[in-house]
Amino acid sequence: xxxxxGRIVVMWxxxxxxAFIAGSILYYWLDxxxxxxxxxxxxxxxPTAILALLLVLAVVPQCFPRLSEEEIERGTEPLSHFARxxxxxxxxxxxxxxxxxxxxxxxxxxxxxxxxxxCGERRWWLNLIFSTVFTVLLIYGYGxxxxxxxxLSIL
Amino acid sequence: xxxxxxxxxxxTLLTSSLDAWIWLIPGLAIGLFFGAMPGISxxxxxxxxxxxxxxxxxxxxxxxxxxxxxxxxxxxxxPAVLMNIPGTSSAVATTFDGYPMSxxxxxxxxxxxxxxxxxxxxxxxxxxxMFLIAPVSRVVLKLGPLELFAVAVWGMLLLGSLTGRSMxxxxxxxxxxxxVGTMGMxxxxxxxxxxxxxxxxxxxxxxxxxxxxxxxxQLIGLITTDYLIEDEASRKISLKKIIGGMRxxxxxxxxxxxxxxIxxxVGTIPGVGSSISNLLSYSETKRNAHDADTFGTxxxxxxxxxxxxxxxxxxxxMATMLALGIPGGGATAILLAAFAxxxxxxxxxxxxxxxxxxxxxxxxxxxxxxxxxxxxxxxxYIAGYVVxxxxxxxxxxxxxxxxxxxxxxxGNAAGPITLVVFSVIGWAMVRYGYPVAAAVVGLLLGSLLExxxxxxxxxxxxxxxxxxxERPIALVIFALMAISMALSALAKHRRKSRLANLPDxxx
Amino acid sequence: MNNxxxxxxxxxxxxxxxxxxxxxxxxxxxxxxxxxxxxINVVIPFDTGGYNDRLARASAPFLQxxxxxxxxxxxxxxxxxLLGHTFFMQQPDDxxxxxxxxxxxxxxxxxxxxxxxxxxxxxHMINLPSQDYTLMATAADSDIQDAADVIxxxxxxxxxxxxxxxxxxxxxxxxxxxLDAHGIERDAVRLVTYDGGGPARNxxxxxxxxxxxxxxxGFLPLREQIxxxxxxxxxxxxxxGGDLITDVSGADAEFVYGSxxxxxxxxxxxxxxxxxYEILLNAIETASKSPEMIESLTNQQLATxxxxxxVSNRAxxxxxxxxxxxxxxxxxx
Numbered sequence: 005x006x007x008x009x010g011r012i013v014v015m016w017x018x019x020x021x022x023a024f025i026a027g028s029i030l031y032y033w034l035d036x037x038x039x040x041x042x043x044x045x046x047x048x049x050x051p052t053a054i055l056a057l058l059l060v061l062a063v064v065p066q067c068f069p070r071l072s073e074e075e076i077e078r079g080t081e082p083l084s085h086f087a088r089x090x091x092x093x094x095x096x097x098x099x100x101x102x103x104x105x106x107x108x109x110x111x112x113x114x115x116x117x118x119x120x121x122x123c124g125e126r127r128w129w130l131n132l133i134f135s136t137v138f139t140v141l142l143i144y145g146y147g148x149x150x151x152x153x154x155x156l157s158i159l
Numbered sequence: 160x161x162x163x164x165x166x167x168x169x170x171t172l173l174t175s176s177l178d179a180w181i182w183l184i185p186g187l188a189i190g191l192f193f194g195a196m197p198g199i200s201x202x203x204x205x206x207x208x209x210x211x212x213x214x215x216x217x218x219x220x221x222x223x224x225x226x227x228x229x230x231x232x233x234x235x236x237x238p239a240v241l242m243n244i245p246g247t248s249s250a251v252a253t254t255f256d257g258y259p260m261s262x263x264x265x266x267x268x269x270x271x272x273x274x275x276x277x278x279x280x281x282x283x284x285x286x287x288x289m290f291l292i293a294p295v296s297r298v299v300l301k302l303g304p305l306e307l308f309a310v311a312v313w314g315m316l317l318l319g320s321l322t323g324r325s326m327x328x329x330x331x332x333x334x335x336x337x338x339v340g341t342m343g344m345x346x347x348x349x350x351x352x353x354x355x356x357x358x359x360x361x362x363x364x365x366x367x368x369x370x371x372x373x374x375x376x377q378l379i380g381l382i383t384t385d386y387l388i389e390d391e392a393s394r395k396i397s398l399k400k401i402i403g404g405m406r407x408x409x410x411x412x413x414x415x416x417x418x419x420x421i422x423x424x425v426g427t428i429p430g431v432g433s434s435i436s437n438l439l440s441y442s443e444t445k446r447n448a449h450d451a452d453t454f455g456t457x458x459x460x461x462x463x464x465x466x467x468x469x470x471x472x473x474x475x476x477m478a479t480m481l482a483l484g485i486p487g488g489g490a491t492a493i494l495l496a497a498f499a500x501x502x503x504x505x506x507x508x509x510x511x512x513x514x515x516x517x518x519x520x521x522x523x524x525x526x527x528x529x530x531x532x533x534x535x536x537x538x539x540y541i542a543g544y545v546v547x548x549x550x551x552x553x554x555x556x557x558x559x560x561x562x563x564x565x566x567x568x569x570g571n572a573a574g575p576i577t578l579v580v581f582s583v584i585g586w587a588m589v590r591y592g593y594p595v596a597a598a599v600v601g602l603l604l605g606s607l608l609e610x611x612x613x614x615x616x617x618x619x620x621x622x623x624x625x626x627x628x629e630r631p632i633a634l635v636i637f638a639l640m641a642i643s644m645a646l647s648a649l650a651k652h653r654r655k656s657r658l659a660n661l662p663d664x665x666x
Numbered sequence: 667m668n669n670x671x672x673x674x675x676x677x678x679x680x681x682x683x684x685x686x687x688x689x690x691x692x693x694x695x696x697x698x699x700x701x702x703x704x705x706i707n708v709v710i711p712f713d714t715g716g717y718n719d720r721l722a723r724a725s726a727p728f729l730q731x732x733x734x735x736x737x738x739x740x741x742x743x744x745x746x747x748l749l750g751h752t753f754f755m756q757q758p759d760d761x762x763x764x765x766x767x768x769x770x771x772x773x774x775x776x777x778x779x780x781x782x783x784x785x786x787x788x789x790h791m792i793n794l795p796s797q798d799y800t801l802m803a804t805a806a807d808s809d810i811q812d813a814a815d816v817i818x819x820x821x822x823x824x825x826x827x828x829x830x831x832x833x834x835x836x837x838x839x840x841x842x843x844x845l846d847a848h849g850i851e852r853d854a855v856r857l858v859t860y861d862g863g864g865p866a867r868n869x870x871x872x873x874x875x876x877x878x879x880x881x882x883x884g885f886l887p888l889r890e891q892i893x894x895x896x897x898x899x900x901x902x903x904x905x906x907g908g909d910l911i912t913d914v915s916g917a918d919a920e921f922v923y924g925s926x927x928x929x930x931x932x933x934x935x936x937x938x939x940x941x942x943y944e945i946l947l948n949a950i951e952t953a954s955k956s957p958e959m960i961e962s963l964t965n966q967q968l969a970t971x972x973x974x975x976x977v978s979n980r981a982x983x984x985x986x987x988x989x990x991x992x993x994x995x996x997x998x999x
Contacts, residue, residue, distance in 0.1 A: 018591040024584075025335055032338055035353035044347035044859070047616060048609040049338065056334035062327040088382050093583055096375075096558055100575035103566065112559055119555025123382055138556060146563050149199065149207065153707075153740075154566070202713070206741075209723060300872025300891065304858075344746075347859045348833025357752070360745030360780065429868060484887040485868060489713065496720050499966035570742045571749065610861065617858040618828050618875065 010072035018067045026060040029053050091122045107157030113139040169518030172218065179219040180526075186226025187531055191538045193227070194234020197246040197370060198564020198574075201231040202489030209493055217501040217516075222523050224497050225477075228490050229527045232433070232470050233277040233535055237542045240269045240462070241387075242557055244374040246564065248366065248603055249433035249469040252441035254373055255321075255596055256454060256461030263457050264393025266546050270539040271404020272459045273466045274532065276415055279408070280467035281528040283419035284426075284474025285521045291475075292510060292517070295427050296482035298632070302428055304614035305627060309636040310425065311608040314435055314600065316640070317442035321455070321597040328593045336598035339363050340605020346613055358573035367565035367577040368602060372595045375561060375578060376585025378554045387546045387553070396543040401536065408463050414444050418467030425468075426475020432488050433472035434603060440468030446647040449654060455596070474524070481510055481517055701761060701942040702735040709757070709765040711750020711772070713743035717884070718927055721796065721968050722766035728959040732949035746834075747772040748780050755784045759932035761942040769794065770926035770985035771836045778989060779834055779996045786986045790933040791978035792950050796969035798924035800840045800898035801882030801906065805873035806891050813896040813909040816877060817848050824854035830866045830878030833859050834996045836922045837879040839988070840898045840911075842995050847915040867892075881924040882906070886967055899923075922988045926981055927969075947975065 033053035039045055099115035116135035125131050143159050173179075193204035205227055212220035232249065239250040240257035253273060260269035315333075322329025343362030344350045352359045381387075388394050408415065418440040425436035444464035445454040454461050476491050486492035503509065503516070510517055545553070565574030585595050619626030627633055708726070712718045719741060726737045742750035747767060757763035767773075773789055776782035804810045810819075810827075819826050831838055845852055860866035863880045870878035871891035882904060885892060894908035898921045902910060911919045929950055936943045953959050954972045963970045973981075989996070 015591070017587070021587045021591055021593075024587075025331065029335065029338060032342070032351070032353050036349075036351045039351055040349050042347075042349075043616060044613055045345065045349040045351075048605075048612050049341055049351070052334050052337050052341075056331060056338065059327050059331040059334060063325075063331060066325065066328075085383055089379055089586075092379055092382060092554075093579075093586075096379075096582070097579050099559075100562060100572070100579045103562070103575055104572050108563075108566075115559060116555050119558065120551060123551035123554045125551045134552065138559075142559065142563065146196075146567070149193065149196070149204075153738075154563075206719070206723070206739075300868050301874065302872065303869070303874035346833070346861050357745060357748060357780070360748060430865060483891070485864070492716070492720075496724075496966065500724070500962070569744075570740075571753070614858050614860075617856065620825065620856060 010070050010075070012068050013071050013076060015067045015069070019064075022060055022063060022067065026057060029056050029060075033057075088122055092119065095119060095122065104155050107159075108154040109139060109143050109159040110157045112142065165514035166518050168515035169522055172515055172519045173522055179216070179222050182215070182219045182223035183226050183523075183527060183530060184534065186223040187230040187527065187534050188538075190227040190230025190232075191234040191237075191535065194231030195237045195246065195538075195542065196234075196564065197238055197244050197374075197561050198366065198567040200247060200366075200489065200568060201228060201235075202493060203567070204231050205490055205493040209497060212497050212500065217503065218519065220497055220501065221494075221520060222527075224494055225520065225524060226527050228473060228494070229281060229470075229524065230531055230534070232281075232473055233274065233466075233531060234538075236273045236277065236466055236469075237270065237539060238374075240273055241266060241542065241545045242374060242553075243377050244557070244561060245366075245369055245599075247434075248369065249437055249472070250465070251369065251373075251434070251596075251599055251603065252437040252465035253462055253469070255441060255465070256456075256458050257465075258377075259455065259457035260459065260462070261546065262387060264388045264390055265457060265459075266388070266543055267395075267397050267400030268404035268407060268459065269457075269462055270543060271401035271406075272408045272462045273404075274401075274535045274539060275405035275408035276418070276463040276466035277470040278528045278532045278535070279415050280419050280422060280470035281473065281531070282525060283416070283467075284423050284471035285477075285524045285528075287419065287423045287471075288474045288478045289518075289521060291423065291427070291478050292482045295475075295478045296510075299427050299429070299479055299483065299485075302632065303630065304611040304618060305630050305633040306636060307428070307431065307607065308611035308615055309633050309640070310428070310431060310435065310439075311604050311611060313636070313640050314438050314442070314604045315608070316644070317438050317600050318597050320442060320445050320451070321594050321600065325592060328591075329597050332588060332593045332595065332597040333601040336601020336603075337605040337608065338601075339368070339598075340365070340602045341609045345606075346610040347617075356573075358569070358571065362606065363602075364565070364569050364574055364577045365602060366568050367574045368581040369599050370561050370565060371578045371581030371583075372585035372588075372599055372602075375558060375582030376589055376595060378557055379582060379586045380589060381550055382554065384550055386550055394547050396540060396547070398536075398540060401539060401543075404459070407459055411460060411463050414460055414463045415467040417443060418464050419471040422468035422471030423475040423478070426472030427479045428475075429479060429485055430488065431607070432476055433469040435607070436472045436475075437465040437469040438600060438603070440464045443643060446643070447650065449650075451651075477520070477524075481520070484509065701939075701945055702733055704762065705736045705738050706733065706761070707738045707740050707757070707763045709750055709754040709763060709767075710739060710741050711743065711747035711754065711765070711767050713741055716743075717796070717925070717968075718766050718768055720966065721927060721963075724963050724966050724968055725766075725953065725959065725970075728953040728956060728962075729949060732953045732956075733946075745780065746775060748776045748782055751776055752783060755788060755932070759935040759938060761931065761935055761939055761946055764792075764946070765930050766928065767930065768925035768927045769930050770923065770982045771989055772925075773982065774986040774989040775834060775996065777986075778993050786983060788933055789930050789982070790936050790975070791982055792929045792931060792947055792975055793954060793973055794926045794928035794978040794981060795954065795971045795973060796883065796925065796927040797973075797981065798881040798883045798926070799903075800837045800879050800921070800924050801885050801894060801908070802877055802879045802896040802898075803867075803870050803885060803892040803894050803908075804877045805871055806893050808873060808876070808893060810877065810893070810895065813914045816895060817844075817850075817914070820845070820850045820855065821848060824850050825856045827876040828856045828858050830858045830860055830869045830875035830880070832861070832863065832866060832880070836924045836985070836989075837881070839992045839995055840921050841879050842992070843920050844896075844911070844915060847919065883967070883969075920988075922985055923981065926978075926985060928978065 036049045095118045103111045120131045193199045235247045235250040236253045238244040238246050239253040243254045243258040245251045245254050257269045318333040344360050421440045422436040426432050441464045445451050480491040486495050562575045565578040588595050708722050710719050710722050742753045754765045858875050863884045866878045866880045869875045871888050894906035896909050898911045900912055911921050954970050960970045
């Protein structure tokens with residue numbers, strides 16, 4: 005087993021995720037302790053947080069795997085994938101944050117156009133028709149069945 | 160137990176006004192549609208149609224509302240299977256194997272399996288209910304925090320089988336989920352709100368978080384793929400295969416029976432119900448299966464286990480409602496309100512005085528289950544077309560619909576924001592080999608665990624063992640749990656040694 | 667990303683979309699005439715299925731008849747009604763958004779414990795038909811006899827009984843006032859905390875806790891499974907037959923009412939639109955007094971009494987004042 009050739013690779017993304025998980029757990033634990041030290045507050049949160057942080061320590065070495073050149077080759081994705089995923093996440097975030105300010109209708113319509121483009125629909129006319137029809141149907145359809153109004157700008 | 164005079168009276172009641180039955184099909188259709196829309200809860204659907212029933216007679220109104228209830232329970236499994244979206248927490252375990260089946264081109268089968276398991280689960284549940292109503296009224300209220308803690312721990316055992324290839328990452332995901340699940344005001348009035356956001360007073364919105372972790376994260380990762388099912392030939396919608404799936408469900412009566420019993424029993428507990436029962440049933444089925452390794456990669460048994468349990472929980476909740484007049488959740492609260500509108504008040508005296516109505520409700524549900532089979536078949540046939548939509552259209556559309564659902568369920572932007580945050584976390588977790596399902600299970604069970612641990616501590620004054628000795632039901636649950644684990648370990652051991660003794664094996 | 671997609675294109679697309687949307691839109695502006703000339707929204711700061719939701723939905727047909735316009739129910743549950751009350755306050759004060767809520771004790775609690783962005787004076791009560799009270803109850807088969815028995819046991823050993831209760835509630839305030847009145851140490855009692863009235867009541871009925879203090883009206887469906895011990899009110903409106911707090915702690919016993927539920931509006935609406943307010947007030951009064959509504963709501967164990975703005979506003983403000991005095995009890999246990 006020890007003979008495995010190859011070199012140690014740093015999985016930066018995984019490290020980042022672990023840092024996020026560990027950071028948020030630590031922050032939550034300290035925040036909970038600041039609220040109260042009584043068992044009625046900490047009886048589950050504290051042991052679970054400690055366990056989770058220990059598990060983080062156990063996982064950290066897995067961010068530095070020894071991989072053969074072949075595995076590294078297979079593991080690398082073209083940067084364009086990341087760009088598309090990043091763009092989709094960014095527009096999805098913008099969509100969720102702007103719903104109430106610019107209205108569900110406008111936000112949905114814009115997100116559909118951008119989303120369809122990012123996901124690979126390059127025919128503009130098709131994109132526009134679909135986005136418009138989808139938005140109108142969804143706003144009226146959903147509006148009819150849920151018990152409170154969506155903030156809207158145009159529809 | 161079953162009084163035949165009352166059964167006769169019930170049948171007379173049901174056949175006397177045949178116009179009551181015209182409400183059955185609209186009720187089922189409404190339920191399926193609303194149930195399948197992410198973010199529209201069963202309670203919401205029933206609340207919207209409650210005012211309509213005011214102008215109906217008792218029987219049609221109850222048939223109508225229970226039809227919505229029954230069908231919405233199944234409706235939630237459709238997006239769970241096709242797109243990994245658990246529109247309600249009761250369909251979480253359905254996604255574990257239902258969605259992988261769809262990705263592999265077995266969507267027809269998966270939907271058929273889910274439909275048949277649901278229908279049979281509902282039927283079983285109402286048969287059991289006839290025998291259960293009396294004992295339920297004696298036992299349910301006596302369930303205390305230790306018993307519920309035991310149920311929650313049982314659910315947590317599922318983490319063990321969801322860990323995937325790395326035990327430490329699986330447990331970390333589970334612990335992370337539990338901690339997220341405990342955020343907000345806890346049962347003793349301590350507010351853990353690290354981000355100081357008013358909408359986190361009640362904790363992280365669970366359903367948007369689940370939709371993000373399970374569904375949106377998947378969709379984002381699929382951006383470089385063209386279709387949900389990559390093999391074009393497999394994208395067909397085939398009635399024959401759906402029916403084949405239904406037949407497949409019938410070949411696993413033990414799983415359905417186990418799921419139904421778990422579903423009914425857990426369903427009777429107010430406030431627990433179908434969101435936990437589907438996890439328990441899945442966990443038990445996986446642990447007892449000889450092909451446990453293939454669970455989570457598209458094993459129909461997982462779908463059967465989840466669906467038989469979540470649909471039968473409805474019968475359990477109904478038992479509690481009828482026997483005690485206590486709503487186990489929002490849906491039964493609406494039913495009680497509908498009863499009240501017709502001058503009928505649930506509770507022990509209700510059953511004693513109105514056995515004919517109780518049996519009429521049970522029989523009406525049998526009819527619903529049978530009809531659901533037909534209407535559901537048509538519904539899943541149409542819904543199945545989702546797999547033929549190119550992902551470049553499906554991804555943004557489903558993200559938008561999920562966002563609307565997240566907004567609907569929370570009533571403010573908290574839902575969509577939670578959805579986005581957890582879809583990014585979920586995407587990163589999937590990418591680095593963390594089982595998101597484990598995080599979802601932790602999220603679902605976190606507050607149940609905490610509440611009941613705190614209450615057990617409060618009631619017992621810290622003396623857990625002494626208190627446990629006074630709680631026979633809790634001891635029985637813990638004992639059953641231990642026996643179940645021991646038996647499955649034994650069975651696993653036997654299988655292994657049998658394999659080892661096999662001559663000529665090619666491994 | 668794609669340079670074919672210019673800002674002008676964007677504008678063109680947007681205008682086409684806007685035009686198409688206007689054509690499709692059914693929301694045609696109508697001329698303003700007498701109030702109300704369009705549907706009225708009812709904000710319920712609780713989820714579907716709870717008392718306020720049931721009250722609003724059950725009253726809706728009768729109010730609609732009196733107002734001549736449909737009512738839209740908007741459920742905004744969460745954070746102990748804080749989210750719903752805040753949302754309600756953010757809506758225009760033009761009489762087209764009203765609220766059905768447990769204003770007492772939730773509005774004072776939102777203010778005292780949750781830093782709410784409003785004050786009690788921002789709310790005007792039209793009618794609070796449901797005035798709940800704390801009921802101390804035990805399981806029907808319990809060996810606890812009456813309030814004197816409970817007090818005697820607690821005086822002997824404060825930890826001898828487990829007490830089911832909701833944290834930061836009127837019930838908790840009442841329990842502490844009772845303990846004070848009988849010289850029982852507050853910190854020594856064994857509290858078992860529940861997130862909602864329902865679970866706490868079930869715990870009492872099932873004997874999971876020895877006694878529970880919860881809103882009394884919610885106990886009505888469980889009448890046969892519990893034994894009422896002590897009613898925290900001056901009168902026994904629901905015929906429990908248990909002791910009254912005034913019997914146990916003296917005629918001047920201090921206590922607070924539980925949930926005070928009913929219909930409220932923005933205080934600024936009353937000042938800005940006195941004419942509209944008059945119409946709304948009359949409609950709610952007419953509906954509340956109509957025999958049909960009384961029959962329908964009584965069957966659903968919902969309150970319809972007409973108490974009017976004066977009594978209702980006073981009741982809410984009293985609760986707020988007593989809650990403020992006992993703010994120390996409202997933190998976690």
